[in-house]
Amino acid sequence: MEVKLASAYGFCFGVKRAIEIAEEHRNAATLGPLIHNQNEIDRLRNNFNVNLYETLDEVKNNDTVIIRTHGIPRKDLKDLKAKDVKVINATCPFVTTPQQIVKKMTQEGYCVVIFGDKEHPEVKGVMSYGDDNVTCVLKASELEDIIFKKDKIATVAQTTRKKEEYLEIVNYLIIKYKEVRVFNTICDATFENQDAARKLSKEVDVMVIIGGKNSSNTKQLYMICAENTTSYLVEDENDLDPDWFKEKKLCGVSAGASTPDWIIQNVVAKLKEF
Amino acid sequence: MEVKLASAYGFCFGVKRAIEIAEEHRNAATLGPLIHNQNEIDRLRNNFNVNLYETLDEVKNNDTVIIRTHGIPRKDLKDLKAKDVKVINATCPFVTTPQQIVKKMTQEGYCVVIFGDKEHPEVKGVMSYGDDNVTCVLKASELEDIIFKKDKIATVAQTTRKKEEYLEIVNYLIIKYKEVRVFNTICDATFENQDAARKLSKEVDVMVIIGGKNSSNTKQLYMICAENTTSYLVEDENDLDPDWFKEKKLCGVSAGASTPDWIIQNVVAKLKEF
Known part of the structure; x- marks a missing residue:
């Protein structure tokens, strides 16, 4: 059977980069799991002795500590740097950007609106670069009761949000405030994987989606493909x-954002044997 | 018959202010007509000897020259100031704002997009405060072929444009560029008159709209009211x-943006006699 990979799949740029950084720092530890994939965390521990700390308290003198792609709150970074440790910052550059924008806009006297989930580690980190004039919302309607202290608003978005929903929020603000400085900090990676999977699923006899069964972005890829062809997760x-591939000639393959490349390669190799 | 004025009608803030300025400067001349209403221009000439120059060439030494609400291009202002004249700037503050924004954003290295009609005097003036990186459009589709030299865009709007159409343009830019700095320079005056006329026309037996028969904003007021009740221009x-007011008990009154208050008062006085 012929196998065709989607034009975009698996890890985004930031995760690929963080894993390369981890591989370059044997015996280091990551602060929080580097990726939502136990196989990959095990591989980093087994092959590179990269360990996992859940909290700052676990950090010991002389450790090398890797900050994951989501970034961490400003105070945690300061506390970490105050310890006798080497800090390796693997924060995705696409996350560093909104952090720095929030810092600069706060300094310049803007009220800042973040479009995102205030419980998400990335957003917690981004928020920490501002002050009391930072507001975090998921919907325009949440802005209705807020009276901003200034007529100058700056906005950033959590990197994985939908652009259409971001526009609803900024449009609400543009109508009401004199200046709205809109920074488009949304990363296309998630949507590129989805678009590529959708396109490929229309061309093939069967699709295989590789990823953790608890991974929401993997399930979303599966649902997109299942609309167009027989699909398996x-x-x-x-x-x-x-049995899934009997009489099938062309199998498409996609993978969730936390699926390592070596797992994808193993799946593709086995599919080609059918 | 009872007469009720709309809650907003006639001159906007900027025009009222410009006329007051003209009245305070006897023997001055305006550069271009101060208002699209011949009765009012005649009144200023007859009562205050305020004259009208169509071009800069007509300006003579020792003249007092009034710049009208729309403003003038930067170079014209410079040329005027170089002459031996007193310049009185009656540019509407709501027009000075986008002029200054275009100047500042150009200095700060932004590409500037103006939403407006490039042939309109106001827009000509606003554009003149930028450089080659200023673009003027009326629709988002006009932006498709433009490649901006920078990833930072600032936007302003002609004061009389519709907010919904402005949002279409800024949304197009937000999706494509890293930073879009949106300045809401639209003035609500035109729409306040329309909203007030619409509301009043639903309450009364008959509406009278006062304004020049060639005035497009007066005709628009008439059409809005005619949807709800018998209306006369x-x-x-x-x-x-x-005859129009036989058996009518309550007459509503609105007026176009270039209709002077003294004409409105004359109409209201006569209506009350019916």
């Missing part, structure tokens, strides 16, 4: 059932 | 026909 090559 | 009290 697998965690690795061991989940593949030869 | 008059230039002054001489156009009123008593």
